[in-house]
Amino acid sequence: MTRITDIGPPHYEKFLHPLIKRNYGHWLYHETLAPGVLCHVAESGERIYTVRAGSPRLLSVSTIRRFADLADQYSGGYLRFTSRHNIEFLLDNPANIEPLKRALNEAGFPVGGTNNSISNVVHTQGWIHCHSAATDASGIVKALMDRLHPHFTREDLPAKLRVAVACCVNMCGAVHCSDIAILGIHRKPPQIRHDTLRKACEIPTLIASCPTGAIRPAVVDGKRTVDVIEEQCMYCSNCFTVCAAMQMNDPENDGLSIWVGGKVSNARSEPKFSKLAIPFLPNNPPRWPEVVSAVANIVDVYARHARRFERLGEWTERVGWPRFFELTGIPFTRYHIDDFRYAGLSYARSTHMRLRP
Amino acid sequence: MPEDQPKPTPLLDELETGPWPSFVTEIKRAAENNPASADLLGLLERSYQDRKGHWKHGGIVGVRGYGSGVIGRYNDIPDEFPNVAQFHTLRVNHPSGWFYTSDALRTLADIWERHGSGLTNLHGATGDIILLGARTDQLEATFQDLTAAGFDLGGSGSAMRTPSCCVGQARCEWACFDTMKFCNNLTQAYQDEMHRPPFPYKFKVKASGCPNDCVAAIARADLSIIGIWKDDIRQDDAAVAEYAAAGLDIARDVCARCPGQCMEWTGAHLTIDNRDCKRCMHCINVMPKALRPGVERGAAILIGAKAPIVQGALLSSVLVPFVPEAEIEATVRELLARIWEFWDEYGKNRERIGELIQRVGMAAFLDGIGLEPRPEMVAFPRDNPFVFFQKEDTK
Numbered sequence: 001m002t003r004i005t006d007i008g009p010p011h012y013e014k015f016l017h018p019l020i021k022r023n024y025g026h027w028l029y030h031e032t033l034a035p036g037v038l039c040h041v042a043e044s045g046e047r048i049y050t051v052r053a054g055s056p057r058l059l060s061v062s063t064i065r066r067f068a069d070l071a072d073q074y075s076g077g078y079l080r081f082t083s084r085h086n087i088e089f090l091l092d093n094p095a096n097i098e099p100l101k102r103a104l105n106e107a108g109f110p111v112g113g114t115n116n117s118i119s120n121v122v123h124t125q126g127w128i129h130c131h132s133a134a135t136d137a138s139g140i141v142k143a144l145m146d147r148l149h150p151h152f153t154r155e156d157l158p159a160k161l162r163v164a165v166a167c168c169v170n171m172c173g174a175v176h177c178s179d180i181a182i183l184g185i186h187r188k189p190p191q192i193r194h195d196t197l198r199k200a201c202e203i204p205t206l207i208a209s210c211p212t213g214a215i216r217p218a219v220v221d222g223k224r225t226v227d228v229i230e231e232q233c234m235y236c237s238n239c240f241t242v243c244a245a246m247q248m249n250d251p252e253n254d255g256l257s258i259w260v261g262g263k264v265s266n267a268r269s270e271p272k273f274s275k276l277a278i279p280f281l282p283n284n285p286p287r288w289p290e291v292v293s294a295v296a297n298i299v300d301v302y303a304r305h306a307r308r309f310e311r312l313g314e315w316t317e318r319v320g321w322p323r324f325f326e327l328t329g330i331p332f333t334r335y336h337i338d339d340f341r342y343a344g345l346s347y348a349r350s351t352h353m354r355l356r357p
Numbered sequence: 358m359p360e361d362q363p364k365p366t367p368l369l370d371e372l373e374t375g376p377w378p379s380f381v382t383e384i385k386r387a388a389e390n391n392p393a394s395a396d397l398l399g400l401l402e403r404s405y406q407d408r409k410g411h412w413k414h415g416g417i418v419g420v421r422g423y424g425s426g427v428i429g430r431y432n433d434i435p436d437e438f439p440n441v442a443q444f445h446t447l448r449v450n451h452p453s454g455w456f457y458t459s460d461a462l463r464t465l466a467d468i469w470e471r472h473g474s475g476l477t478n479l480h481g482a483t484g485d486i487i488l489l490g491a492r493t494d495q496l497e498a499t500f501q502d503l504t505a506a507g508f509d510l511g512g513s514g515s516a517m518r519t520p521s522c523c524v525g526q527a528r529c530e531w532a533c534f535d536t537m538k539f540c541n542n543l544t545q546a547y548q549d550e551m552h553r554p555p556f557p558y559k560f561k562v563k564a565s566g567c568p569n570d571c572v573a574a575i576a577r578a579d580l581s582i583i584g585i586w587k588d589d590i591r592q593d594d595a596a597v598a599e600y601a602a603a604g605l606d607i608a609r610d611v612c613a614r615c616p617g618q619c620m621e622w623t624g625a626h627l628t629i630d631n632r633d634c635k636r637c638m639h640c641i642n643v644m645p646k647a648l649r650p651g652v653e654r655g656a657a658i659l660i661g662a663k664a665p666i667v668q669g670a671l672l673s674s675v676l677v678p679f680v681p682e683a684e685i686e687a688t689v690r691e692l693l694a695r696i697w698e699f700w701d702e703y704g705k706n707r708e709r710i711g712e713l714i715q716r717v718g719m720a721a722f723l724d725g726i727g728l729e730p731r732p733e734m735v736a737f738p739r740d741n742p743f744v745f746f747q748k749e750d751t752k
Contacts, residue, residue, distance in 0.1 A: 004504035005422055006548040009450040012527075012537050015458050020527050027530035029596075029646040040528055048528060058380040058489070060387040060394075061466035061475045068459035068466075077459040081479050083523065083572050090528070108378050124482060127404035128380075128397070129430060129446065129489060131412040136404065138380040139372055146375030171664035173482035177576040177672070211667035211707055236666050241414040244433065249409035264576050266568035266583075267639045268614050271575050271672055285405040286368040308610055309643065341669055 017078040017090045019048050035155050036111035037097060049091040051075075051100050053109040054120045054145070054152055057085040058128065058138055066107060074100040084120040084162075086113050112153040116160055118299070119152070121145060123165040124172045126184070132237030133167035134184035134254040135283050140165050143287040144182075147296055158306040158315070161299065162263070169236060177262040179312040180295055181274045184283075186235035187253045189214075190246035194225045201243035209242045256281045256291050260298060260324075261313030269314050275321075277328070279335035294330075301327045320354050363388070366398055368405040387475035393490055394474045396440035400432055418445050418493050420500040423552045426510025427496055443492045444474070447499060448485035448511040450544065450551075453537040454524050455480060464506050472499040483561075484521030484572075485511040509548075515707075516554035517547045522564040523571040531641065532566025533584030533654035534682045539564050542686055547693075556697070557704040562689075567650065568638045574662070574673070579710045580696070581659040581673040582689060588651035589631040590640070596647035597627045611640050655681040658689065660696070661711025671711040674719075678733040695726040 013021070023042035030040040038050040051074075067087060071079040074096040075089040082088060087109070089100055101111050113119040121144065124130065126137030144163070151157055166175040167184040175181045197206075206226060207215050214232035218225055239246040258281070262274030277298065281290045298312075305327060306315035316324045325332045338346045372381045384401070387394035400411055411432050418429040428446040435442035449465075465486065469475060474490035481487040486508075491499055500510065511519035520543050523529070525536030543562060544551070550560075563578035565571055567585070574581035601607055607627065612620040619633035620640060627647075629640075641648045658680060659673035680688045696710060699722065704713045714722045723730055732738075 003421070003501065005509075006552060007504060007507070007509045008545045008548055009452050009509060009541070010461070010507040012453040012456050012541060015452055015456040015461060016527060025526040025532075025535065027526070027528065029530055029649070031646070040530070050528070054378065055479070056378045056380040056383060057478050057480075058383050059477050059479050060383045061470050061477070062386045063383060064462050064466045064477065064479070068462045071459040071462075079457055079459070079462075080524070081455040081457075083455075083484075083521075085480070087479075108382075110376065110378075122482070125478075127401055127410045127412075129412060129444070130410065131414050131430065133410045133412075136401075139405070142372050142375070142377055142379055142381075145377035149376050169665050171666075171670075173573075173577075176664060176670045177573065208706070234666075238666075244413045251408035254409065264570050264573045266570065266575075266635075266637050267642055268616055268637055271570070273670060273672070283408045285408065286371045309614055309639070 015078070015080075017048065017076065017092065019046055019092045020078075020090065022046065023048075032115055032155075033097070035117060035153055036114055037101070038114060039094075047092075047094075049094055049097055051089045051091065051097060051104070051111060052082070052086050052113050053088075053104045053111050054113055055085055055087050055109060056138065056142065057120075057123065070100065070103055070107075074103070082113075082120075084113070084122055086120045110149060110153050112155075114155065116155045116157045117152055118148055118157070118161045118163055121163045121165055122173045122175070122178075124167045124175075126165075126167040130167055131241060132170060132248065134186045134235075134249075135167050135256060136285060137165045137167045137184075139285055140182060140256075140288050140291060143289075143292050144295055147292050148299065151299065157299075157303055159309050159311045161302070161312065163295070169234065176259070176273055177264045177271060178274050179260065179262065180298060181259040181262065182291060182295065183257045183259060185255060185257050185280070186237070186248050186250065187255070187280070188250055189228045189230045189233040189235070190239055190248050191250070192226065192228065193245040193247060194220050194223070197225050197243060197245035198223055201245055206239060206243045206246070209238045211236060211238060215239060251283065255283045256288070258291070258294055258298070261311075261316050263311050263313055268309070269311070269317070272313055274313075275316075276336050277324075277330055279333060298328055323354065363395060364399040364402070366402040369398065369402050384476065391470075391475045392440040393444065393492075394476055396438040397444070397474065397476070397490065400434075400438045400441055403434070403437075412444075418443075418496060420497050420510070423500075423510060424554045425513040425516045425552055428513060430490075441490065444490040445493065445496060447473075447488040447491065447496070447503075448481065448483060448513055448519065449488060449503060450509050450511040450519050451480055451484055451486050451521070453522055453540040453544075454527055455484075456527065465508070468499065468502045468506065472502065483511060483519050485519050510552065512551040512554075512559075514554045515556045515558050516552070516560070517550035517556070518559055518561045519551065520544050520562045520564070521572055523566050525564075525566045529566060530645065531569070531584075531638070531650055533586050533650055534564075534566060534656050534685055536564040536566045536582075536584070539582070539686055539689075543689070546690065557700060558707050558709050560697075560710065562693075564656075568636055569642065575659060576672060577662050577664065578673065579661065579663070580689070580693070581662060582656050582685065583659065584654065585636050585657045585679065586651040586654045587679055588653040590629055590634065590651060591649040592627065592629065593647050594626070597644065598625075600644050600647055605643070611643055614639050653681075655679050656685050658692065661709075661714055663709045663711050667707065668712045668715065671709075671715070673711070675731075675734045676728070678731060692726070699725040
C-alpha cells in the first residue's frame, strides 16, 4: 500500500452547508435573534441560522458523536467550531432553533457567547497535558464559568468581554491581548537535580535551550553540570523541556496573575496588550476561589461603570488606571511598574491626573 | 489491561458540579472504555493534590518522514500511571473555517477511539484538531488512518505552523477577501515547510476577513493578513432610520465612538466623511443592516506578532497597507519567500521574525526584502535624532 503524505487538510467545500455554498461571498447583513442565535441574510434573500453553544474544548469522542447526532437531527449534519472553542450548528430551518437549543441545554451545553457577552474562555492545556504548566487551565475555566455563565447566556455587558487562561508565560493563544487574562506563573528559577542531570541530560543542548543565556556550565562535587544565573531566568521552562532534571514546578511559589484591558479587534481603539492587575494569587485547586472572585469583581466593576460599547481597556483609558485600582480595591504595588525592555514608555509622562481632594 | 479499580478523584469530582460543561465529565466518558484516559484522570487528580504538573517532554517522537505534527509527552510517575507513560499529542490540520459534517466528525472519532485516548481538543490554540494522548507505537497507525480518511498533520516546532482563518465569506458579510480559500491554498502550498521544520523558529500565518480580526492574527501571527476596504462605506439610509427608530442612540453610540470622528447624525440623516474613516468597523458592527464595507476590497499585511517568550510580546505592524483581493495570495507568497530568506540569513536560533526586526530595525528589514518605506508603517516618524545615514546619501 502506498503511504499517503503531505495531502494537507480536507477541502472545506466538502463540509459546507448547501445554502452556504449557494451564497458564499454574497451575504448582506446579519441579526441577532437571541443570545447565541444569529441569522445571516444573503443577497438572494436566503437565510442561514446559527446556534452557538459553549463547550469545554476538551471533548471525548462520545461527546463528538453526540454533537454529530444533534447536527443530523437539527442542521442537516452541518456544524462548525469558532476560534473561541464554541460549537455552531448551521440551520436552514428556523423551526429547528428552539428544539436544538433545548437539546443543547439538556445535554449541558449552554447557548450564548454572542455580541456583548463573555464568550467561551480561550485556554491552554495546563496540568492535563503540558510539561511547563504552572497551573491547570481547564479547572480554572470551569470554576470561573460556573460563576460567570449568566454573562455567557445573556448579552448583558457594556461590550464584549474576552477572557483567556494561559498556564505559563509561553501563552499558547492570544492571552496577552484579552479583556481579562489569567496567567499561570512560576516565580523561581529551576531547581537543579545534579545527580539526575549528569545521567539524563546533554549539557551543551541544555545550555543552548535557554533563550536568555542564563544557563552556564559548572562543576559541582568535582562533576560537570550547570548552574543558572538567577536574575536572567524568566521561568519559561525551555530547559525543563530538554532536561527533566531542571525542575520548574513549585507548589508553594507557582500561582496565577491577572491581566486586564487588552483587545485584538481594531473596532474603535487600536489593538492593545493586557496590563497587570494582580501580580500573584495562589494555586488553589479544584476551584481556585481567589482567582474566581478576583475576576468576578473586575467584571462587576467594569459592568457597573463602563459606557455602552466600551471594552474594559477603553474604559480604563477613559477613567484612568488610578480609578481602576480604586474601584476594584486591588492594591497597586511595585510589581505593576514595568522594569523590562522599553519600560519607560509606560511611565506617566505628563501632569494629566484626575486628582480629587 | 490493568485490573485496578478506578482510583477515587474527589477533587476532580467537585468540577463535575455547576452549570458550565465539565472537562472532567469528558475525561470520565473517555475512561469508560479506555485505560489511558482512566490513568489521565488519576494523574490529574494527583496534580490537583500536589499543585504541580506531572508531564515531561523527554524525546522526539513522530511519524515517518515528518519532523512535526506530534508533541512527545511522558509522565514523571509512570509506575503509578503506566497507561499514560507515553501520552503524545497529534496535531491534525483542521479544515479552513473549522467546518465539518457530522460524518467527518464521526470518522475522526472512530480513528481516535481505535488508536488513542479518545480525548480531543476542538480545537487547540494553533487551530488544529488536537488528538490528546497516544502511545509511541500507535502514532504511525493513527497517521495512516488519518491520511486514508483525507486528513493530515499540522505544524509544530520550528516550522510553518498550521495556517488558520476566520469564517470569512462562508458566513460573514464583512469579509473583505476569501479567507478560507486563501488559508487552504496557503496550507497546501507549504506542506513541506509545515511537516519538515526548516526555520530558526516557528512561523505563523493567520487570516481575518475584516479588522474585527476574529482569529487574533494581529496578536499572534508572524504574518497577519487582515481584510480591509479602500473606498466608501456602503450606506442604506432607510436601514439607518430603522436602527434610530428602534432606539439606537446614533449620536452617542456610533458617531461619538468613531475614532476618525468622521460621522455626523443630524437626528434624521447620517453622513460619513470617508476620507477620515480608519476602517475600524465599529459603526458597521453596531448597524450591520445599514452599513457595509466598500466594494474595493483587499487586505492589509502586517508582520511580527508573538507571545512574550523570548524578548517580550509584540503586536504585528503594517508591512503592506493594502493589497487588492485578487493579488493577496501571490503577494503573500512572494513576501514569504523574501522574508524567509532574510530570516534564514540573519535570524538567530529561536528568534521570531518580529524579534529579528526589532533587533536589526524595520528599515534594514525593508531593505533586505526590497520594500519601500511608507508612512502607514509607523504610528509616527522617529523622534530621536540619532539618524544613521547611508553612505550613498552623503558626499
